[in-house]
Amino acid sequence: MRAYSASSEEAVRARDLLKDWAGENFLTAAQYQRMEQETVCDSRRTNIFLRLVLFLFTLIIVGAAVALFFVVFLSNPGQRTTGVFLLIFAVLSYAGAELAVSQARLYRYGIEEALAACSVGFLCVGTQGAFFSGHRFAQDGAEFLVPAAGAISSLWIWHRFGLPYASLAAMIFVLWLPGYWTSSHPAQHSIVAAFYAVGLSIVAAVRPRHRSTYLNDRYSIAEALLWLGIYVAINLQLSSVNLLGQWWGGPRTTAAEFTRPFYWATWVLIWCLPPIVLARGVRRKDRFVIAAGAIAAILTLVTNKSYLDWQRHTWDPVLLGALLIGVALFIRRWLAAGPGQIRHGFTAQRLSGKDKQWMSVGSTALGLISPNVITPSPQAGSPDVRFGGGDSGGGGATSDF
Amino acid sequence: MPSPGCIAPRPEKKDCMTILTRLEQWKERGIISSEQHTLLAGLSRSEPFSLFLELNILLYAGILAFVGGLGWTVSTWSQQLGDVLVLTILSAMLAACFWYCFSRAPAWSPRETSSPGLVLDYVLYLGSLIWSVELAYVENRFHLLSGQWDLYLLATAGLFFFLAYRFDNRFVLSLALSSLAGWFGLTVSHWPSHQDAAYRRYAILYSLMTGGAGAILQRRGLKPHFFGTYLNIAANVLFWALLSGVFNREGYVVWLLCLLAACGASLAWGIKRRQFSFVAYAAVYGYVGVSAILVRDMSDGTAILSYFFVTGIAMLVLIVQIARRFGREA
Numbered sequence: 001m002r003a004y005s006a007s008s009e010e011a012v013r014a015r016d017l018l019k020d021w022a023g024e025n026f027l028t029a030a031q032y033q034r035m036e037q038e039t040v041c042d043s044r045r046t047n048i049f050l051r052l053v054l055f056l057f058t059l060i061i062v063g064a065a066v067a068l069f070f071v072v073f074l075s076n077p078g079q080r081t082t083g084v085f086l087l088i089f090a091v092l093s094y095a096g097a098e099l100a101v102s103q104a105r106l107y108r109y110g111i112e113e114a115l116a117a118c119s120v121g122f123l124c125v126g127t128q129g130a131f132f133s134g135h136r137f138a139q140d141g142a143e144f145l146v147p148a149a150g151a152i153s154s155l156w157i158w159h160r161f162g163l164p165y166a167s168l169a170a171m172i173f174v175l176w177l178p179g180y181w182t183s184s185h186p187a188q189h190s191i192v193a194a195f196y197a198v199g200l201s202i203v204a205a206v207r208p209r210h211r212s213t214y215l216n217d218r219y220s221i222a223e224a225l226l227w228l229g230i231y232v233a234i235n236l237q238l239s240s241v242n243l244l245g246q247w248w249g250g251p252r253t254t255a256a257e258f259t260r261p262f263y264w265a266t267w268v269l270i271w272c273l274p275p276i277v278l279a280r281g282v283r284r285k286d287r288f289v290i291a292a293g294a295i296a297a298i299l300t301l302v303t304n305k306s307y308l309d310w311q312r313h314t315w316d317p318v319l320l321g322a323l324l325i326g327v328a329l330f331i332r333r334w335l336a337a338g339p340g341q342i343r344h345g346f347t348a349q350r351l352s353g354k355d356k357q358w359m360s361v362g363s364t365a366l367g368l369i370s371p372n373v374i375t376p377s378p379q380a381g382s383p384d385v386r387f388g389g390g391d392s393g394g395g396g397a398t399s400d401f
Numbered sequence: 402m403p404s405p406g407c408i409a410p411r412p413e414k415k416d417c418m419t420i421l422t423r424l425e426q427w428k429e430r431g432i433i434s435s436e437q438h439t440l441l442a443g444l445s446r447s448e449p450f451s452l453f454l455e456l457n458i459l460l461y462a463g464i465l466a467f468v469g470g471l472g473w474t475v476s477t478w479s480q481q482l483g484d485v486l487v488l489t490i491l492s493a494m495l496a497a498c499f500w501y502c503f504s505r506a507p508a509w510s511p512r513e514t515s516s517p518g519l520v521l522d523y524v525l526y527l528g529s530l531i532w533s534v535e536l537a538y539v540e541n542r543f544h545l546l547s548g549q550w551d552l553y554l555l556a557t558a559g560l561f562f563f564l565a566y567r568f569d570n571r572f573v574l575s576l577a578l579s580s581l582a583g584w585f586g587l588t589v590s591h592w593p594s595h596q597d598a599a600y601r602r603y604a605i606l607y608s609l610m611t612g613g614a615g616a617i618l619q620r621r622g623l624k625p626h627f628f629g630t631y632l633n634i635a636a637n638v639l640f641w642a643l644l645s646g647v648f649n650r651e652g653y654v655v656w657l658l659c660l661l662a663a664c665g666a667s668l669a670w671g672i673k674r675r676q677f678s679f680v681a682y683a684a685v686y687g688y689v690g691v692s693a694i695l696v697r698d699m700s701d702g703t704a705i706l707s708y709f710f711v712t713g714i715a716m717l718v719l720i721v722q723i724a725r726r727f728g729r730e731a
Contacts, residue, residue, distance in 0.1 A: 007418075014420050017445060026440060027433070034432055039423070046724040049681040054724070056685065057717045064709035071703050109724075111717070212419050212446070285450040294455070298462070314474040321467025325523075328459040331452065332519055342449045348519065351444060351451040358454060363571040364630045366461065 003101045003160050004043065009214040011041035012107065023353035043107035054110030062093060062118045083129025090122035101161070116157045120169065124150040144180035147173040164221045171196065171229050186262045193233040200226040224288035227277045231296040234266045234273070237303040267307050270300045285345065298324070420445045453519075460523045468530040475538055484542055491535040498528030506568055513626045514569045526572045529561055533576075554584035566624055574627055578634050582607055597645065604642035608635040629676070636679065639663055640686040647690045660690045672727050680723060688716060 015036065022032035046054070066089050070077065074085070097115035100106045128146045151173035158166035178191035203226060207219045232238050236258065258266075278293030280286070301320055305312050335341060335348040350356060418426075421442055428438040443449070475487055502525045507517055516522050536553055539545065546552055561577030564570065585607045586600070615631025618624065643663060646656025664687035671679030692712070699705050 010419055014418075014423055017420055017441075021441060021444070026437065026444075031432060031437075035423075035427060038427075044725075047677045049677040050720055050724045053681045053684050053720050054717065057688075057713050057720065060709055061713035061717060064706045064713060068703065068706040068710055071706060111721075212421055214419075285447045287447075287450075287455075290455065294459070314477045315470055317466045317470025318474060319470070321463045321465070321470060324459050324463030324466065326463075328456045328463060329520065332456055335452070345447075345449050347449040347451055348453060348456055349451060350453040351449070355451065355454045359457060360571065360629075362461075364575050364633065366572070366575075 001159065002162070003098070004107065004162065006214070008041045008043050008107070009162070011039045012043060012045070013214045014039040015041070020353050024351070042105055044105050044109060045107050046109055051108060051110040051113075055114045056110075058111045058114035059118065062114065066122070079129045079133035083126045083131070083133065086122045086126030087130055088126075090119045090126055093119035093122060097161070112161065113163055116161055116163065116166070117169075120150060120153045120157065120166075123153050124173075141180065144177055147176035147180075151177070158222070162218055164218065167222045168225055171199075171225060186258050189233050189236065189266070193230050196226050196229040196233060200230065220286050220288045223286070224281075224292035227273075227289065227292045228295060231270065231273050231277075231292075231299070235270045235299065235303060236263065236266050237306045238299060270296075270303070270307070274300055282346075456519060460519065461526075464523055464527045464530070468527065468534060471531070472534045472537075475534065479538070479542065487538060488535070491531060491538065495528055495531045495535060498524050498531065502528065502564075502568060509567060511621075511623050513624065516569070521568070522570055522572065525564060525568050525570050526576075529564060529573050529576055532560065533557060551584050554580050558584060565627075569624060571627070571630060574630055575634075578611060578630070581611070582638070601642045601645055604638050608639035608642065611635045612639075633678065636663075636667060636682055640667075640682060644686060644690055644693075647693055653694065657690060657694055660687065664690075672723065675727065677727075680720075684716060684720060688712070 018027065018032060018035050018039065021027050022029070027035070066086075069085070069089075070082070074081065077085070093115045097112045097119065100109070100112035100115060104111075106112045124146055127149050128143075132143045132146065151170045154166045154170035154173060157163060158170065174195045175192060177195070178188040181191070182188060200223065203219050203223045207216070207223065210216050210219060257263075274293050274297035276293075277289060277296055281289030281291075281293050298320075301323070305316070332348045335343050335346055337343075338347075341347050341349055424433070424438055424442050424445070427433045428435060433441070471491075475482075475491070479487055502521060505517060505521055507514060536557060540547075540550065540553060558577050558580035561573050561580055565574035565577055585603045611631050612635035615628045615635065618631075619628040640660070640663060643656055643660040647653050647660055649656065664683040667679045667686075668683040671677055671681075671683065692708070696705055696708060699708070
C-alpha cells in the first residue's frame with residue numbers, strides 16, 4: 001500500500017538521526033562512518049533547495065505539456081472534452097509519480113511530489129469539467145464529488161507517498177464539501193469539524209502501534225493539523241466566511257449571524273480545546289501536537305475580544321507579548337531548576353543540531369521580516385495625529401510609524 | 402527483532418529495523434558504548450524532550466507582539482500620554498535591556514560564541530526594536546533631522562552592526578542589514594528622477610557592499626559564521642536588481658549579461674561550498690531572466706508553451722545531474 005518499503009523509510013530515518021547525533025558530537029567520526037554504512041538505502045534523496053527547484057520545474061513541464069496538448073491537438077474543445085482529457089492527464093501524472101518512485105527510486109525529490117500534486121489538481125478540474133459543467137449532473141446535487149475526489153486523492157497520496165502536506169490538502173478540500181449540502185453556516189462549521197474529528201479519531205487509534213517507527217512523525221503532523229483544523233472550524237472569528245473583510249476593517253462576525261447557543265458553545269470550545277491539545281501533546285511528548293495546542297491557545301487569546309464584542313485596545317498586543325515572554329521564561333527557569341536541567345522528561349536545552357539550523361535560518365529570515373511586521377498602522381479616528389512622511393525603513397524605524 | 406511498524410511482508414523485512422533495534426545491535430557489537438546507547442536510545446525516544454525550539458519561538462513571538470503593541474500604543478496615544486512620559490518609558494526600557502545585555506554577556510571573541518542563556522539574545526533583540534521605536538518617535542515628534550531621515554537609519558544600522566558583533570546575534574545582524582538597505586532606499590528616494598534606475602544601481606551597490614564586507618570580515622576572522630547571512634541577503638538583492646533591469650524594454654542586454662554572470666558565480670559557489678540555496682537562486686533567477694527576454698516578443702501560444710516545455714526539461718535534467726553529483730545529502 002505504501003510506495004516505499006518500511007526498511008527504506010527506517011534506513012532514511014536512521015541516517016538522519018545519525019547525521020544529527022554526529023553533528024552534536026554524540027558520535028565520533030569513525031563511529032558515524034561505520035554506522036552510516038550499515039544504514040544504506042536505495043532511495044535517491046536530495047537537499048531541500050534542489051527539491052524545491054525540481055518541484056517547480058516539474059510543475060512548469062507538466063503545465064506546459066498539458067497546455068501544449070490542448071493548443072496543438074484540440075481547437076476550442078468543449079468543457080466536457082477538456083475535463084475528460086484532464087482526467088487522462090491526472091492518470092498519467094499519477095503514473096509518472098509511481099514510476100519515479102518505483103523505477104528511479106526518488107524519495108522526497110521534488111519530481112514525484114510535483115507529479116502527484118498535478119494528478120490531484122487535474123483530477124479535480126477534470127471531474128468538474130467532465131461531469132458538472134453544464135450537464136445534468138450539476139442539477140443532481142452531486143457536485144460535491146469534486147472536492148470529495150480531491151480530498152480522497154490527497155489522502156491516498158499522503159498514505160502512499162507519505163507527503164505531510166497532502167494531508168493538509170485533503171483538509172482544505174473538505175472545507176468545500178458542506179457548502180454543497182447546506183447553506184446554514186452553523187451546519188457548515190459543524191460538518192467540517194465533524195469530518196476532522198473523525199479523521200482525528202482514526203489517527204489517534206492507529207498511532208500507538210507506530211510509536212517507535214518512522215510513521216510516528218507522519219501521524220504526528222496529521223494529528224496536529226487535524227486538531228488545528230477542528231479549532232479553526234469552531235472558532236467563528238477565524239473561520240468566518242467574511243474573514244478577509246474582517247482583517248481589512250470590515251464588520252466582525254457577531255452572535256447575530258449564528259444561533260446564540262451555537263455561538264456561545266463555540267466560544268466555550270475555543271477555551272476548552274487548547275488545554276486539551278496541549279495536555280495531549282505534552283503527555284505524548286509530541287512536538288507537532290504541542291505546537292498545535294500553543295497556536296490554538298494564542299489564537300484564543302487574540303480572538304476572544306472579537307468573540308465577546310469587546311473593544312480592542314492598542315496595548316492588547318503588549319499584554320499578549322508580555323504573557324508569551326513570561327510563559328517562555330517561566331518554563332525555561334522551571335526546567336533549568338530540575339536535576340540535570342530536566343523535569344518530567346522535558347528540558348530547555350538544545351539536543352539536536354536541527355534546532356540550531358532552524359534557529360540560524362529563522363533568525364536571518366525573521367530578523368528581516370519583523371521590522372515590517374511590527375510597524376503599526378494607525379487606527380481610523382485615533383485621537384492622535386498620524387505620523388508619516390518617508391517611504392521605507394529598516395530595524396523597525398519605518399517612516400509610517 | 403522486527404518492529405511492529407514493518408507491516409509490509411516484503412523480502413527485505415529482515416532488514417526493517419527501527420533505530421532502537423539498530424542501536425541495540427551496535428551496542429552488542431561494540432560500535433557504541435553502553436553510555437552512548439543509553440543517550441542515543443533516549444534521544445530517539447524523545448527522552449528527554451527538548452523544548453528549546455518552542456521556547457525560542459514563543460520568546461520571539463512575544464517580543465514581536467510586545468514591541469508591535471508598544472509602537473501602536475505610542476503612536477496612537479502620544480498626545481494624551483505626553484512626550485516626556487513616552488520617552489521616559491521607552492528610554493527606561495531601552496536602558497534596562499542594554500544594561501542586562503552588557504552586564505551578562507561573556508567576554509567578546511571574534512569567533513562564534515554561544516550565548517550564556519536563552520534570554521540574552523532576545524533581550525538584545527527587544528532592546529534593538531525599542532531603540533527603533535524610540536528613534537522613530539523622536540523624529541516624528543521633534544523633526545530633529547527633518548529631510549535627513551536616512552541618517553537615522555544609517556546610525557541605527559551602525560549601532561545594530563556593533564551590537565550584532567558584540568553579542569554574536571544573528572537577529573540583530575539581520576536588523577542591521579535591513580536598516581542599511583532602508584538607508585540606501587531612502588537616499589535614493591530624495592533623487593528627483595529616474596527612480597527605477599537609481600534604485601537598481603543602489604541595490605546593486607548595496608549587495609556588492611554587504612557581500613564584500615561580509616567576505617572581508619570572514620577573512621579577518623571576525624564572526625566568520627555571519628558570512629552566510631551576508632551572502633544570502635546580498636545575493637537575493639543583487640538578483641532582484643538585475644532582474645528588474647532585464648525586464649526593461651531598453652538596454653536590457655547589459656543586465657542580462659550581468660544576470661548570467663551572477664548566476665554562474667552563484668552556481669559555482671553553491672556547488673563548491675555545498676550551499677545549495679545558491680544553486681537554487683542561480684536556477685530560478687536565471688530561468689526567469691532568460692525566459693523574460695526570450696518570451697517577451699513571442700505571440701504564438703504554441704511557441705511559448707513549447708519553450709517552457711523544452712527549457713523546463715532541460716533545467717530539470719541539469720538540476721537532477723547536479724543533485725546526483727553534488728547534492729545527495731538531504
